[in-house]
Amino acid sequence: MTFEAVRAAYPDGLREIVGGGPFDWPAGHATDDTDLTRAVLLAYLEPGDDLVRTAGEHMLDWFDGNWPGRTPGSRPFDIGGATTTGLTRFRETRDWRRAGSGAGSAGNGSLMRCIPTALARPTADPALRAGEATAISAITHDDPRCVHACVAYTEIVVALLAGESPREAAGAGLLAMQALRGIDPEDGAAAVELAIGQGLDIDLEQAVDQGDAGLAHGGTGYVLDSLALAVAALVDPRPAVDSLVDVTRLGGDTDTNGAIAGGLLGARDGVSAWPASWLSQLQFAPEFRAAASTFATSGG
């Protein structure tokens, strides 16, 4: 929905999970963001001998309808174009280096599902985390902006888990990008650095008042728009719920922008940030809670 359509339907923002929308979604049911986050999460819980390949296999399970709540063989109808292309290539090659939708396709479809790497590897060597975040992104999204956005996001989450302040954590993302500057012709790392900087400058409350956050593509699916919005939510001083509701009030790719911002807010404030009425409705909440406990106990 556009900003105007969201404002007309919910003048004060939508603060309960009600379902419906353009796809008539059941309340609390996962969309592709959460489904594919789960695909990556399952790989970290049982990596086998090749973590990245296992993550890709779970993504194919989702693609093929081998997934909780879905009719076997049915295609997800909220699948993105790059995800379709990337997974089709991955099905043929089973190799992330020979998958992906190619450079120039810079959607937010890998950023929305990259948080498990940070949760599972909070104390690992940053180079190992970066390698995993890169490869898991590249299964579908191998454009340098997508890959580097995932690396930066992972470092931001790790910094938050270590107790750093929101601005310090954003700084960890910037530092990670400075180390990667210039390694690809388009300099995806420099572009991600700019997006984090843009996010630090966005006042989310004011953006909602004006119906404009000044994003390059209006928050309609471009990876760096979604990253900037998530950083804006992270450094917003208000309670997490207010920030997250405002991210979705801006319209555009609301489920994905919300998922990406929600990941940072959850890492910042913990599960107690979210209303019980939300948590009780979420399709995979019990499974995700158990996974979080597993990672917290193992300490990465």
Ligand SMILES: [Mg+2]
């Ligand atoms: Mg979406």
